[in-house]
Every structure is written in C-alpha cells, then in structure tokens.
Amino acid sequence: MSNFKILFFIWFAFLASSALAQREDAGNYEYDREFLFGLNKNTNGGLIGGLVFKVGTRIDDQQFSFLSVELSNVKSPKEVRYNTVLGNSYIFGKSNYLYSIRPQYGREIILFKKAPNQGVQVSALAAVGPSIGLIAPYYIEYAVNRLETVREQYNPEVHQSRFNILGTGRLFEGIGESELAIGGNFKAALNFEFGVFRSNVTGVELGYMLEGFTREIPLIPTSENRQIFQSAYFTFYYGFRK
Numbered sequence: 001m002s003n004f005k006i007l008f009f010i011w012f013a014f015l016a017s018s019a020l021a022q023r024e025d026a027g028n029y030e031y032d033r034e035f036l037f038g039l040n041k042n043t044n045g046g047l048i049g050g051l052v053f054k055v056g057t058r059i060d061d062q063q064f065s066f067l068s069v070e071l072s073n074v075k076s077p078k079e080v081r082y083n084t085v086l087g088n089s090y091i092f093g094k095s096n097y098l099y100s101i102r103p104q105y106g107r108e109i110i111l112f113k114k115a116p117n118q119g120v121q122v123s124a125l126a127a128v129g130p131s132i133g134l135i136a137p138y139y140i141e142y143a144v145n146r147l148e149t150v151r152e153q154y155n156p157e158v159h160q161s162r163f164n165i166l167g168t169g170r171l172f173e174g175i176g177e178s179e180l181a182i183g184g185n186f187k188a189a190l191n192f193e194f195g196v197f198r199s200n201v202t203g204v205e206l207g208y209m210l211e212g213f214t215r216e217i218p219l220i221p222t223s224e225n226r227q228i229f230q231s232a233y234f235t236f237y238y239g240f241r242k
Contacts, residue, residue, distance in 0.1 A: 033058070034054075034056040034241035035240055036201060036237045037237060038054070040234075044072075045231075051071045052237065054069075054237075061110075066127070067104070069101070070100075073098070073099055074133075076094070076225075078220050079094060079219075084165060090165055093222055094138045094219060095219065096136060097136040098136075100131050100185075100211065102132075105127060105128065106128070108125035109123060114194075120192055120194045121203075122191070123190070125189050126186070126188045131182070133180065133217065137153035138174075139170070140154050141169065156221050187209045187233075201240060202237070211230070213227045215227055
C-alpha cells in the first residue's frame with residue numbers, strides 16, 4: 001500500500017504540474033460524447049484488477065455526466081501465494097473469489113483544459129452505483145493419498161496440509177455455484193488526459209474506491225472477513241470522442 005501511495009503522488013505531482021504549465025495555452029475543442037475502455041490496477045486486486053467501460057455526455061463546456069460499468073476481482077489483503085512441488089501456484093486458505101460488477105453514474109468537471117494537440121487535461125470526478133458481487137468457490141487440486149487426487153472447494157477443516165495441495169482448479173471451475181451479494185460503491189478520482197489527437201482519448205485515472213455489501217464475504221474463512229472494502233486505484237484508458 002505504501003509503494004502505491006508513493007506512485008500515486010509522483011503521478012499526481014508530475015501530471016498536475018504539466019497541466020498548470022499548459023493552462024495559458026489551452027484552447028477550446030468541442031465534443032459531445034466520449035467512449036472509453038480501461039484496465040484497472042488497485043490495492044485489492046491482482047496484476048490486472050479489472051476492466052472498465054465508460055460513456056460520457058457533455059453537459060456544458062466544463063462538465064460531463066457519465067455512465068460506466070466496472071468488472072473487478074476483489075481480493076483479501078491476507079492472501080499469500082505459494083508454489084507447489086509441481087510448479088503450480090495457489091493461495092492457501094482461500095475459499096472463494098469475489099467478482100464485483102459495478103454499474104455507476106457520475107459527474108466529471110474539467111479543472112484545466114489542454115490545447116487541441118498538446119498538454120494535459122485535468123478533471124475531477126465522482127461516481128456512485130450498486131454493486132453486484134459474485135461469490136465463486138475457489139477450487140484446489142488436493143492429494144488425498146499417493147494415488148488419489150480430488151478437485152474441490154477449499155475447506156479449512158478438510159484441507160489442513162498445504163503440502164498436499166497440488167494446484168488450483170480449472171479456469172472458471174465452480175462459477176456455476178456462485179452466490180450473489182448485493183451492495184453499493186462510491187469513487188472519487190482525478191483524471192489526467194494526455195492524448196495528442198482531438199478524436200482519441202488516452203490517459204490515467206487516479207482515485208479512491210469504497211464498496212460495501214449487505215453481508216460479509218468469506219474469502220478466507222480462517223481470517224477476519226469483511227463486508228466493506230476500500231482501495232486506491234489507477235486506470236489506464238483509451239477511447240474516442242465525437
């Protein structure tokens with residue numbers, strides 16, 4: 001988390017200073033709609049924390065409204081990955097995945113405009129919406145004895161020896177056994193756009209996400225489980241506008 005904060009503030013200082021330098025040269029270039037696709041990295045996710053799709057609509061020269069959908073894999077901070085003697089990896093103690101689907105409505109205000117083909121545009125945004133959580137079982141391959149192995153959801157009362165775990169189950173195995181968890185989410189962020197073409201959008205969004213569910217999510221049964229999750233995140237995005 002501390003390394004993420006350092007990266008966050010370095011990005012913020014660099015991009016904000018670039019935006020201030022370009023403020024006097026900022027020109028007006030009009031667009032009514034924008035369509036963005038993004039990859040998310042956050043403190044509750046893995047290498048890729050999630051995917052984002054966003055549609056923005058201009059309200060006036062400085063303000064946009066937007067609808068977005070995020071799909072994110074939410075992890076417990078207690079997760080530790082191990083390697084087996086076969087070279088496979090697994091998370092000992094993990095019993096469930098949490099996949100969060102987040103439809104959102106938000107507003108974005110442009111703080112500093114950029115010139116048409118140069119500079120950095122900075123905006124602030126906030127969004128809120130429901131969260132639909134899919135609690136999917138985490139399958140492992142477990143050696144019952146020297147001759148027999150099984151693939152089943154991790155159970156701390158049954159799978160007590162991590163040395164008998166040979167790896168994880170197949171991709172999306174057990175997804176049909178998922179349970180639903182309903183909740184809500186809120187995010188606030190700064191958006192830095194540094195694309196050089198009027199019709200294309202490239203940039204990064206740095207922000208904070210708060211998400212809660214109506215029940216605790218048993219990701220790791222033997223540790224303290226949560227129903228409230230918070231994270232810092234950044235999203236690299238690309239898109240187009242018209």
